[in-house]
């Protein structure tokens with residue numbers, strides 16, 4: 001029998017550090033030919049731009065496939081499966097496939113897609129890696145007490161989808177074979193308690209590993225041989241319990257209602273940046289004023305030949321020059337992601 005190509009699913013909430021972890025993995029791939037499938041939220045292709053712009057020799061444009069037609073878990077049949085089939089049909093197929101889901105995707109439907117007849121014989125899910133934003137989880141932002149939430153819902157039908165963040169968190173934790181608790185540099189000694197708490201929430205036997213900038217050896221991340229598609233039932237999906245208006249047995253891949261409509265994203269274009277530090281301060285203020293969850297993109301800076309990458313998770317804004325601008329048009333293009341109801345005109349005005 002021909003051996004199956006292993007695929008690793010990297011999931012985790014917006015801004016947890018998935019792209020950073022994958023970038024480190026590619027830089028330390030130990031000669032493996034890795035193909036990437038990236039599911040962007042918003043059309044700008046920031047994560048693809050960060051990965052192909054990073055000058056990693058083993059990572060050519062060909063090896064990065066971007067899916068930006070929506071959330072990967074809602075478009076598996078239309079988008080993900082054909083993309084996988086095309087990748088597998090290449091004359092030289094990759095040694096390993098890494099799939100980065102959008103920060104709002106549920107991993108379970110994606111794992112289930114590996115049981116598709118056209119894929120099942122050729123690929124297997126080597127493991128589901130869930131990246132958590134350590135400080136955010138420690139602050140209780142995405143840490144659902146699943147039992148309490150369910151109990152509350154049982155009492156009140158009107159609560160459906162009121163807490164999509166905690167649902168996503170719970171689903172991403174429940175599906176994991178390995179949980180990377182990232183950004184422990186920002187945790188101030190509270191790491192051990194947090195790891196213990198997350199171990200408690202995870203399925204039995206799931207590794208919970210602390211990390212800074214997703215820096216974990218390729219041998220830890222890859223080659224787990226989990227075969228996740230064969231034990232999908234063990235990977236409890238919290239959100240299924242809330243569809244009181246649907247048939248309870250309605251578990252197929254193509255249902256769309258898991259709270260994405262609770263989020264929105266749009267792209268804002270602004271003129272060239274004068275002073276990156278001042279720009280970052282302005283972004284941070286706009287993020288606070290409007291409760292933006294995630295903001296990222298690229299900008300040109302007056303008089304500079306390099307591209308400025310801007311990354312904000314909550315009010316913390318990182319910015320750095322990553323590569324020559326080349327033929328990119330000057331100005332800034334930023335993806336703004338938040339819960340539905342963002343005041344887009346006000347945000348656009350404030351950013352310009």
Ligand SMILES: Nc1nc2c(ncn2[C@@H]2O[C@H](COP(=O)(O)OP(=O)(O)OP(=O)(O)O)[C@@H](O)[C@H]2O)c(=O)[nH]1
Nearest residue numbers: 014015016017018019020103182183212213311318
């Ligand atoms: N301090 C600190 N910052 C980090 C760490 N890991 C990632 N970051 C920063 O967090 C921001 C988000 O990281 P990404 O890797 O883009 O996160 P992501 O999960 O891919 O984000 P989405 O694709 O938007 O869901 C970037 O500015 C990173 O530089 C870490 O361990 N410590």
